[in-house]
Amino acid sequence: MAPKDIASGTPFDLVVVGQGYVGLPLAQAAAGEGLGVAGLDRSQPVVDALNSGTSHIDDISDDELAAMLEQGYRATTDASVQSRAAAVVICVPTPLSDTGGPDLTAVTSAARSVAEHLRPGTLVVLESTTYPGTTDEVVRPILEESGLTAGKDFHLAFSPERVDPGNPVYGIVNTPKVVGGLTPECTATAAAFYSKFIETVVEAAGTREAEMAKLLENTYRHVNIALVNEMAVFCRELGIDLWDAIGLAGTKPFGYQAFYPGPGVGGHCIPIDPNYLSYKVRTLGYPFRFVELAQEINNRMPEYVVNRAMARLNAHGLALSRARVLLLGVTYKPDIADQRESPAEPVAKKLIDAGAEVVYHDPHVAAWSVRGREIERVLEPNAAKADLVVLLTGHREYTPDSLPAGVPVLDTRGSLRGAAGVETL
Structure with missing residues (x-):
């Protein structure tokens, strides 16, 4: 069902800035308890897809998104929607810069957008993970460019996201929510807001303690x-x-x-x-x-995996430089499609640099590229031609029966321990 016209001037209980792995589940939880929710995202294709009922994240199915739309949720690229919100929660990415330090570009950009539309009495919460002091030292001064004072004219708080994509037990609603405000009143206001749709809210001494947690x-x-x-x-x-x-x-x-x-660490x-x-x-x-x-x-585990792959091949009289290596699983964790920071990419790069022919199988990833080069996808791993199999992600589909017969296997996740021909990391 298509959402109602977002430009109608309707007030919202909540505007969630960023409709990714953190923001969209947050919007779902709030909409499910009857709050009026708008999702603000800078990507027009993402917004169009959401409003048409197509989800782009693992934890929200199309059916669940349809229910959100039925409940009144709507997505938009129009930042002015924030002027109609009782609460604005910022859920934007905080990646590393090229020098390895914090990149707060998305946070500062979102804060400036909030400041342009900030009204007295609004609750503003930062959920993006960052270093202690960001809410007070970076976000607060930008918001106060509006002429309003944090803790006096509007409420400001930090609440760390605790999203675990693909977790079948713990989601937004039943994972305790930490909140820390700029002032005690800010904390109380944020806690009261989250209590409307989250089972347990834990109050921190302040924003820095919540950021540090x-x-x-x-x-x-x-x-x-x-x-x-x-x-x-x-x-x-x-x-x-x-x-x-x-x-x-x-x-x-x-x-x-x-x-x-494992072969390294991945995820957001x-x-x-x-x-x-x-x-x-x-x-x-x-x-x-x-x-x-x-x-x-x-960071050195991908290299260790490649060295172990080389040794495994050598034991069978094969050279890595002339081998065809099948990688099983290229996402960062089992049973989801999320590839962010997956160690599969550095492993593949090192295998390719060593001269190996790399192919992959992943039930959740239809196409995969390394260094801009598309890697061949194997449709049936147990029928694949390979000199070595390296299991990188323990998807539930990977069992001893899914392995090609007679091909040595290096299992970096311990998923296939004890199976014939399998050597663990």
Whole structure:
């Protein structure tokens, strides 16, 4: 069903700036509880697709989007819609710059757009992951160019997004929502707003604490993934089955959480967010050695995978430079189509540089390019011609029966442990 005319002057309870993996599920959760929601995005093709009922993210199906449209949700590129909003939530990307530091271009651009349309009493929330101090030191001054004062004329808060694409258990509604305002009143206002459609809201001492919470969560994961990645390297040299050791350690009911090795880290958080914290620490004159070392270890895993692939082929009397290598899974995590920062790309680049012919299979990715060159897609992996199979993403479709018979396999995810011809990372 097509949405109503967004230019009608109708007020909105919420305008979500950015309709991607964070913004669209947020809009869905709010619309589902009866709030009037508009999704603001700078991409006209994205807006047109959303308004016609076609979703571009894994976590929102076309049927779910149709329900949102029925509930009154509408998408637009018209920034003036923000002038009719009781709350504006900014959910735009915060990638790394070419120098490895924070790139807040999208955040500052969104803040300027909000400032142009800001009205007294509006709640403005930043959800984009960033370094501590951004809400107060970067976003607040831009918003105050409107002539309104944060904490007095309008409410300002930070609330870290906790979206986990493809998670079948935890979504926007049942994942606790952290909110930290510029003032206690700002915090209370933001908490009351989110409580309308989120089950549990947790109030932070302020914006910086809320910003730090997100970075702490992801730095914790980043460092622990690096730990098991490094252990994977030396456990092989020691003749230890690390996967078995992880399972054994996991039987302890306290003091331990399992992390698993892999070909690198991917997604919208782990490869990027800890660098924001490292950047902030460096401004104080300190190195953040845990993060920097974790980054170094995780970044070298694609090279380690290629070295293991070479050794696997050599053991069968084959050279990597003349081998056809089938990559299984090119997304950054199982059972979704999201390819952001996937380690499959650096692995493929290194294989190609070594002279290998690279082909791939992924049930969620119909076309895949590396360095602008389209990689051949195999339709049936168990019937594919290959000298080596490298499993990079553990999609549920990948079972021993999905493997080509008699072809050696390097399993970087432990998905096929114990199967004939399979060697784990």
